[in-house]
Amino acid sequence: MRRLGALGALLAVALPAAAGAQSLGSRFADRFQPAASAIVALADHRVDAGLGFERTAGALFGVQGEVIPLEGTLLSIRALGGSLDTHNHAADPRDIGEVSATARWRLVPWLDARAGFTTRTFSSSLARQRWTSAAIGADLRMTMLEGRVEGTTGAQLLPLVRVSGHESPDVAFGASMALRYVARRYLVGLGYQLERYDFPTVAGERRLEEHSMLTLRAGYRFGRSTRASVD
Amino acid sequence: MKLRDALLGLLVAVLALTTPPRALHAQANTAETLTEASRLYDDLQVERAVVLLRRVLSPSSPFEVSREQRVQAYMYLGASLAILGQRDSAVTYFRAALERDPFADLDPARFTARERAAFADARQRTLAVGSRPLPMRRFDPRSEQIPIVFVSTQPAAVRVEVRSLVDTTGTVLFERESEGVREVAWNGTIAGTPVPEGRYALIVRARNAAGETDSSSLAFTVAHDHEALEDTLPEFRDGELLPERWPASAANRDLGRGLALAGIALVIPSLGSKDLGQGGHRYARLAALGAVGGGVFAFVDRRRHPVNAGAIAINNARRVQRAAHNAEVSRRNAARLAAMRVVIVPEVAGP
Numbered sequence: 300m301r302r303l304g305a306l307g308a309l310l311a312v313a314l315p316a317a318a319g320a321q322s323l324g325s326r327f328a329d330r331f332q333p334a335a336s337a338i339v340a341l342a343d344h345r346v347d348a349g350l351g352f353e354r355t356a357g358a359l360f361g362v363q364g365e366v367i368p369l370e371g372t373l374l375s376i377r378a379l380g381g382s383l384d385t386h387n388h389a390a391d392p393r394d395i396g397e398v399s400a401t402a403r404w405r406l407v408p409w410l411d412a413r414a415g416f417t418t419r420t421f422s423s424s425l426a427r428q429r430w431t432s433a434a435i436g437a438d439l440r441m442t443m444l445e446g447r448v449e450g451t452t453g454a455q456l457l458p459l460v461r462v463s464g465h466e467s468p469d470v471a472f473g474a475s476m477a478l479r480y481v482a483r484r485y486l487v488g489l490g491y492q493l494e495r496y497d498f499p500t501v502a503g504e505r506r507l508e509e510h511s512m513l514t515l516r517a518g519y520r521f522g523r524s525t526r527a528s529v530d
Numbered sequence: 531m532k533l534r535d536a537l538l539g540l541l542v543a544v545l546a547l548t549t550p551p552r553a554l555h556a557q558a559n560t561a562e563t564l565t566e567a568s569r570l571y572d573d574l575q576v577e578r579a580v581v582l583l584r585r586v587l588s589p590s591s592p593f594e595v596s597r598e599q600r601v602q603a604y605m606y607l608g609a610s611l612a613i614l615g616q617r618d619s620a621v622t623y624f625r626a627a628l629e630r631d632p633f634a635d636l637d638p639a640r641f642t643a644r645e646r647a648a649f650a651d652a653r654q655r656t657l658a659v660g661s662r663p664l665p666m667r668r669f670d671p672r673s674e675q676i677p678i679v680f681v682s683t684q685p686a687a688v689r690v691e692v693r694s695l696v697d698t699t700g701t702v703l704f705e706r707e708s709e710g711v712r713e714v715a716w717n718g719t720i721a722g723t724p725v726p727e728g729r730y731a732l733i734v735r736a737r738n739a740a741g742e743t744d745s746s747s748l749a750f751t752v753a754h755d756h757e758a759l760e761d762t763l764p765e766f767r768d769g770e771l772l773p774e775r776w777p778a779s780a781a782n783r784d785l786g787r788g789l790a791l792a793g794i795a796l797v798i799p800s801l802g803s804k805d806l807g808q809g810g811h812r813y814a815r816l817a818a819l820g821a822v823g824g825g826v827f828a829f830v831d832r833r834r835h836p837v838n839a840g841a842i843a844i845n846n847a848r849r850v851q852r853a854a855h856n857a858e859v860s861r862r863n864a865a866r867l868a869a870m871r872v873v874i875v876p877e878v879a880g881p
Contacts, residue, residue, distance in 0.1 A: 341813055345806040352808055441791070443784040443828035445840045450791045450821065474798045476791055476817060478824045489824075491817030493798050509806045511799070513813035 328522035331366040334486070336518025338363055342395065343511045344383055344421075349504030355383035355393060363516065371405035393423040403438075411438045413455070426464075433459040434473065452476040460496065465506065470497035488516035560586055560593045564602055576610045583607040601631040609641055612648040620645070624652030632658035632681045632746075633711065658683045659736040660746040661690070667874045668755060671718035671725070676874060678703055678714045678732065685709040686736035692716065695729040695749065708736075718752075718872040725752050725872060749877040756870035759863045762856040766849065772841035781832035788825010792818035 327333070340359040345352070359381030366374050380396040401415035412435075419430040436455025443450070457471035477490035491513050498506035563582050570579035586595060586603045595603070608623035627634045636649050662679040669676060682688050688708040693700030701720045704712070718725055732748040795818040799811035 341816075343811070343813055345802075345808075347803075347805050352806065354809060441787045443787055443824070444831055445838070448784070448824055448828050450787055450824065452791060452794045472801075474801050476795045476798065476821065478788075478791060478821055480824070480827075489817065489820040491795050491798065491814055493802055493811075493814075495802050497803065507803045507805055509802045511802070511811065511813055513816055 325522075330522070331368060332520055332522035333364065333366045334518050334520040336363040336365075336486070336488075336516045337361075338377065338379060338514055338516045340379055340381070340512050340514040342381065342383060343509075344393075344395070345509040345511075346507070348506045353385070355385050357381055357383040357395075359395065359397075359512070361397075363518070373403040374400070375403075376400050391423045391425060393421050396420045396422075406437075409440050411440060411451070411453075412436075413438060413453070415455075429461075429463045431459075431461040432457045432471070436473070438475075447481050449479045449481070450477070451479075457494070457496075462496075462498075466499050466501070468496040468498045468508075470495065484520045486516075486518045486520065488514070488518075490514045490516070560591075560595050560599050563593075564599060564606075567603075567606055571606055571610060576613050580607060580610045580614070583610065597630060601627045601634055604630070605634060605636070608648065608652070609636065609645040612645040613642070617648050617651075620648040621652045621655065624649045625656045628652060628656045628658045628683055632660040632683050633662070653683045656683055657686060657736060657738050657742045657744045659686075659688065659734045659744050661732050661734050661748050663748060664732065664750050664874050664876045666876060668871050669718060669874075671870075671872045675715035675717045678716050679711060680704070680714075680734045681711045682708050682734075682736045684736075684738050686738040688712075688734065688736045690714060690732070690734050692720070692725070692730055693733055694726075695731055699726065700730075701725075718874075724754070724867075724870060727752055727754050729877075751875040751877060753873040753875060754867075754870050755873050757866040759866060760859045762859045763852055766845075766852070771845045771848065772838070774838050774842050774845060776832060776836045776838050780836075781829045784828035784832055785825045788821050788823075788828060791821035792825070795821055 338359075338361045340361070341356070342359050343354070343356045345354045347353070359379040361377060361379035363375060363377040365376070368374060376398070377400075378396075378398045380394070382392060382394050384392050397417065397419040399415055399417035401413055403411050403413045405411050414436075415434045417430070417432050417434070419432075421428045421430075434455045434457045436453050438451040438453030441450045442448070453475055455473045455475070457468075457473065460467050460471045462468070471494070473492060473494040475490060475492035477488060479486060479488040491511070493509065493511040496508040496510075498508070563586050567579045567582040567586070570576070570582065583603050583606055585591060586593075587600065587607065604623045604627035608620045608627065610620075611617075611623060612620035636646050638646065641649075659680065659682045661681075664676065664678070667676050678690065680688070680690050685707060686709070687706070688704060689702065690704040691700050691702045699720055701716075703716055704714045720726075729749060729751050732750065733745065734747075735743065735745040737743045795814050799807070799814045802811075
């Protein structure tokens with residue numbers, strides 16, 4: 300019930316973005332070309348807090364909304380939620396909810412810069428942990444089939460990470476790759492991302508965490524123009 | 531010595547300046563002879579006039595004789611011989627004059643009935659046609675005309691036409707029975723459009739009832755006077771447009787990009803902590819598999835559809851843009867041609 304509640308809360312935040320984009324009218328759609336997507340993700344969360352290796356994984360579901368305010372830029376908001384089940388008995392199952400906002404700028408046709416903000420919540424029967432992070436990064440772009448297929452790969456630094464109940468990690472970065480196929484207004488995307496967090500050693504124990512996720516996305520873009528966007 | 535050389539040079543210069551050109555002197559001499567013959571004719575010293583006129587027409591005459599002077603000499607000679615009762619000879623010389631200038635005629639106020647009768651006889655025996663030289667003229671072919679004056683010495687079927695000297699372009703201005711001097715007008719058009727620039731001839735042809743024919747031709751040049759026209763841009767050549775088919779390497783390149791993405795997906799987990807590597811990274815392998823699939827899809831699609839639709843669209847847009855530019859140039863040129871004037875430049879005939 301709590302899981303459904305968390306998912307409901309996340310959708311309540313995310314859905315207005317997508318629903319709102321559809322209701323703003325054709326003028327807004329032509330100007331900003333909003334896109335709404337449904338996301339299915341497979342998440343893998345690994346932790347070693349000095350008490351042994353813990354791993355949880357599971358499927359997440361969510362939505363993503365995005366607009367193109369200016370040529371070569373993209374603003375997106377993504378909301379995901381789901382449950383991670385343990386692969387061994389050293390960890391408890393937990394729910395995860397995540398909302399992230401990302402802004403991208405196309406620096407050159409083959410390179411994008413991006414900055415983002417993410418808040419992520421882990422909830423288990425024992426505790427609730429909230430992560431807040433800000434990231435900056437860059438993505439290399441490579442297009443295929445005249446842009447109908449677009450691949451990106453990038454790296455990001457997370458200079459600002461706050462974790463409730465813990466000190467901020469002293470090493471935090473991520474890497475990602477994505478592939479997107481666009482057919483007229485429809486788009487399908489596949490992505491993989493990994494985030495690594497190395498926390499400072501406390502009482503001789505060093506906490507390591509890793510969060511990776513495989514995402515599958517299907518979306519629809521509104522508006523008359525079909526300007527290429529960054530994914 | 532120096533003074534002598536200077537005086538000699540001065541003398542040569544004065545002589546060079548005061549000596550008229552030979553041809554001019556020769557024509558002047560012929561003109562003087564004709565003037566003297568005319569005076570003798572008027573003074574009824576017809577035999578002496580005949581001597582001078584024969585001298586002008588003699589092939590052995592050392593002086594240059596223009597066409598007009600020759601016609602004048604023939605006319606006076608014919609008139610003189612008519613007065614002397616040599617009618618056949620008079621008619622012969624009158625015919626010679628008419629053959630060279632069909633417009634030649636005797637002034638009734640100056641020549642006697644006998645002379646005019648001989649001239650009329652000559653005209654009845656000679657079919658000759660001709661046209662007056664066209665004046666140099668600049669006119670609007672839409673609203674103005676130029677006079678064309680032609681003559682036929684006998685009643686004959688006369689055809690007057692303007693015809694290009696380089697192709698068959700032309701127009702008929704007059705074609706029916708005619709005798710004597712007649713004037714028609716030409717508005718400077720051929721088939722309803724202003725006559726193109728180039729060299730043309732005003733041709734007069736005649737055929738009388740006896741089947742005899744004669745013709746004359748007068749060359750002239752047509753020029754157009756209008757604001758300078760702009761050139762339209764030529765059609766695109768091969769190298770100026772984007773290739774409309776993808777090169778064979780494009781499919782391989784797309785496949786390579788997909789494989790590169792797959793490789794990156796497989797490398798990403800190595801950035802994680804080794805302490806957390808247990809159990810492998812299945813999702814990274816799935817992502818790599820997806821990237822390979824994307825590359826293969828792009829490869830196959832590119833091989834099956836090698837046409838570059840984007841380049842075709844750009845090329846078409848450029849063609850449309852160029853066509854619009856050329857249409858605009860054509861429109862401006864048409865406006866300039868609409869205000870165009872035709873210029874007739876007669877060509878100078880030889881002596």
